[in-house]
Amino acid sequence: MDREITFAVALREAISEEMRRDKNVFLLGEDIRYSVWGVTGGLNKEFGDDRVLHTPISENGFISAAIGAALIGTKPIVELMYSDFLILAADSVINEAAKYRYMCGGGKFKVPLTIRAAGAGTGTGSGLHHSQSVEATFIHYPGLKIVIPSTPYDAKGLLKTAIRDNNPVIFFEHKLLYGKRGVVPKEEYTIPFGKAAIRRKGKDITVVSWSYACHKVLEAAERLSQENIEIEVIDPRTLFPFDKETLFQSIKKTNRLVIVEDGVKRGGVGSEIAGIVAEEIIAEIDAPIKRVGAKDVPIPGSRYGEKFIVPSVEDIVKACKEVIF
Amino acid sequence: MKVCFHGGSEIEIFRIKEKIDKVKYSRDDLVSKISPEKLLFMYKNMIRTRAFDNKLKAMLNKGFSISEHSTLGQEAGPIGACGALEPSDYIMPYHRGWAWAIGKGMDPKYLLAELLGKRTGYCKGKAAAHLGSYELGILGRSGVQSAHIPIGTGVGLGIKRLGKNNVCIVFFGDGASNNGNFHEGLNLASIWKLPVIFFCENNSYALFSSAKDTTSVANIGSRAVGYDMEGYIIDGNDIISIYHTTSKAIARARAGEGPTLIETKTYRWDGHNAIDKIHYGGYRPKEEVDSWKEKCPIRLLEKDLININLLDKVKIEEIKLKAEKEMDIAEKFAVESEYPAKEEYLTDVFAC
Numbered sequence: 317m318d319r320e321i322t323f324a325v326a327l328r329e330a331i332s333e334e335m336r337r338d339k340n341v342f343l344l345g346e347d348i349r350y351s352v353w354g355v356t357g358g359l360n361k362e363f364g365d366d367r368v369l370h371t372p373i374s375e376n377g378f379i380s381a382a383i384g385a386a387l388i389g390t391k392p393i394v395e396l397m398y399s400d401f402l403i404l405a406a407d408s409v410i411n412e413a414a415k416y417r418y419m420c421g422g423g424k425f426k427v428p429l430t431i432r433a434a435g436a437g438t439g440t441g442s443g444l445h446h447s448q449s450v451e452a453t454f455i456h457y458p459g460l461k462i463v464i465p466s467t468p469y470d471a472k473g474l475l476k477t478a479i480r481d482n483n484p485v486i487f488f489e490h491k492l493l494y495g496k497r498g499v500v501p502k503e504e505y506t507i508p509f510g511k512a513a514i515r516r517k518g519k520d521i522t523v524v525s526w527s528y529a530c531h532k533v534l535e536a537a538e539r540l541s542q543e544n545i546e547i548e549v550i551d552p553r554t555l556f557p558f559d560k561e562t563l564f565q566s567i568k569k570t571n572r573l574v575i576v577e578d579g580v581k582r583g584g585v586g587s588e589i590a591g592i593v594a595e596e597i598i599a600e601i602d603a604p605i606k607r608v609g610a611k612d613v614p615i616p617g618s619r620y621g622e623k624f625i626v627p628s629v630e631d632i633v634k635a636c637k638e639v640i641f
Numbered sequence: 642m643k644v645c646f647h648g649g650s651e652i653e654i655f656r657i658k659e660k661i662d663k664v665k666y667s668r669d670d671l672v673s674k675i676s677p678e679k680l681l682f683m684y685k686n687m688i689r690t691r692a693f694d695n696k697l698k699a700m701l702n703k704g705f706s707i708s709e710h711s712t713l714g715q716e717a718g719p720i721g722a723c724g725a726l727e728p729s730d731y732i733m734p735y736h737r738g739w740a741w742a743i744g745k746g747m748d749p750k751y752l753l754a755e756l757l758g759k760r761t762g763y764c765k766g767k768a769a770a771h772l773g774s775y776e777l778g779i780l781g782r783s784g785v786q787s788a789h790i791p792i793g794t795g796v797g798l799g800i801k802r803l804g805k806n807n808v809c810i811v812f813f814g815d816g817a818s819n820n821g822n823f824h825e826g827l828n829l830a831s832i833w834k835l836p837v838i839f840f841c842e843n844n845s846y847a848l849f850s851s852a853k854d855t856t857s858v859a860n861i862g863s864r865a866v867g868y869d870m871e872g873y874i875i876d877g878n879d880i881i882s883i884y885h886t887t888s889k890a891i892a893r894a895r896a897g898e899g900p901t902l903i904e905t906k907t908y909r910w911d912g913h914n915a916i917d918k919i920h921y922g923g924y925r926p927k928e929e930v931d932s933w934k935e936k937c938p939i940r941l942l943e944k945d946l947i948n949i950n951l952l953d954k955v956k957i958e959e960i961k962l963k964a965e966k967e968m969d970i971a972e973k974f975a976v977e978s979e980y981p982a983k984e985e986y987l988t989d990v991f992a993c
Contacts, residue, residue, distance in 0.1 A: 340802070342802060371829075372825075372832065374825040374828065377822065377825025378829060380788065380790075380791035380792045380795060381791050381795030382795055384780075384792040384793060384795020384796040385798045385799035386795075387780055387781075387795075388731070388796055388803070389803060407785060408788070412792065417990065418990050419773075420764050420771070420773040421763070421764025421766075422764075422765070422767075423764075423989075425773065428992075482992040482993065
């Protein structure tokens with residue numbers, strides 16, 4: 317019998333397993349012994365307080381400290397309580413973590429750091445500094461791997477890979493996904509980076525989406541199917557390394573591309589994906605590439621207001637219909 | 642400290658006043674506590690550092706493009722501090738000069754090759770000035786002022802997690818002590834009682850700006866109080882004082898007693914870097930520069946070592962000549978070395 321667990325529990329299992337496997341793995345973050353997101357709470361009971369460290373409110377400082385600890389042989393997993401704070405700590409992430417190995421000419425210099433960008437995305441009325449989808453900012457810098465699962469199965473497998481990776485990995489956890497249930501095997505498994513998942517097969521449009529937005533796309537897929545439009549949904553799972561092959565295979569079949577993200581449309585990840593497709597496989601495209609993303613404003617503070625800013629299922633259905641003609 | 646009483650006939654308000662204690666030592670006593678080998682080792686390193694600095698100046702005048710920030714006049718700090726370390730300890734350095742590089746064991750040949758961007762350098766030519774050496778425990782040299790401070794704190798965290806006995810010395814200047822990174826880094830090192838020594842070389846200027854205009858404290862060492870750690874203010878041109886103070890801090894760190902902030906009062910004879918032509922009479926008064934030049938750290942140690950018969954005029958000349966020769970060889974090696982192949986610039990972003 318396949319067992320179902322939540323996204324949060326899947327992450328917790330990944331962390332526990334890796335901490336048992338390698339005593340150099342340890343956790344840092346604000347309030348993680350109690351855990352705002354239900355992922356790391358109580359892990360100090362098994363692993364001890366000094367492996368589950370409470371940090372002060374010093375994001376740039378404690379990510380930098382994690383870099384230093386990683387340089388000499390430990391494997392820290394840092395939690396940022398909200399992924400928005402990646403921007404606060406951007407210097408440590410972009411200027412230091414990402415560049416450190418290259419800066420020192422490689423060799424024994426490496427930064428095996430996992431940054432769990434928790435509480436990402438919009439949907440709980442948490443306001444403009446606690447609701448952003450910032451992945452587009454961070455795919456721009458060489459030296460960072462960007463991982464963004466949408467299911468519990470992917471969350472566990474990808475987090476284990478992230479922890480074992482000897483490079484800085486930003487691991488995004490959308491706040492609306494923590495409670496989502498899914499089948500997760502009890503046996504040990506990992507998921508490699510750079511391998512997309514085909515969430516739904518279809519012949520008419522290739523729709524690329526990730527994280528929570530991907531679930532909205534799957535809902536849209538059901539509605540579109542009722543109108544005889546069958547979309548193929550590709551979830552890249554990692555934005556860098558990015559799986560071009562799976563995407564290109566799909567485009568060769570459908571000849572249409574729509575990209576859906578909860579991040580702002582302007583300068584979003586969709587722009588990069590559209591650019592890759594336009595550059596490398598334009599002959600297979602029969603309709604304009606459509607990007608769907610959040611509107612060009614900061615996110616309003618209320619749960620009511622934020623709904624008008626991020627893409628809705630209706631927006632996605634509408635966008636798909638626009639490329640079918 | 643009990644502050645809240647909920648009423649009563651008296652109201653207590655606490656006012657913070659800074660208290661700095663002065664402790665005196667006998668010079669001869671402190672000198673006698675350092676082995677002759679170590680004293681000569683540090684003296685030679687200061688001479689070599691100065692020779693390297695002068696070599697860089699000469700090469701810049703010849704037209705080479707090298708990132709340099711002169712250490713002339715500031716040799717004692719990093720040489721004295723590194724002198725108190727074991728080879729397996731770590732340093733997290735900054736942009737000012739190469740005293741820490743030579744002090745921690747870098748060979749001027751490969752150092753200079755790296756500065757020129759040649760593949761024979763410590764970082765295969767890819768770092769140039771942002772170099773490090775894993776083997777020597779020199780863990781990189783970031784280009785963002787102060788960014789390395791909390792990273793150094795993290796090295797201390799790693800040392801503790803790995804159960805090692807090592808320490809990490811973080812070098813920085815007065816300017817960097819005003820950045821948030823300094824404050825976060827010191828707070829973290831303090832709460833976790835990490836084996837880190839924060840070594841601030843206060844030369845009173847950050848580029849063209851005087852510390853008087855930018856720094857809220859007259860003594861950066863005072864900031865130790867704000868972070869509940871040991872703090873010292875010492876003569877940055879007296880290597881005996883530096884060695885003694887740093888050794889104490891290292892011993893405390895190894896014993897698990899936590900971090901120390903050491904402020905050295907020192908001065909750079911030259912500009913911030915080669916393009917700074919206004920450091921004498923411009924943003925710094927001529928009398929100030931001249932008076933500091935009288936306090937040469939090398940001459941001071943020379944006096945000590947002549948006193949105890951470890952040096953004489955002949956030996957001094959020998960050491961200086963040897964250093965100059967060493968730097969000439971380094972120049973030749975670096976200049977004759979090749980650049981990396983183009984493809985090499987595309988490697989080493991990620992580790993396996």
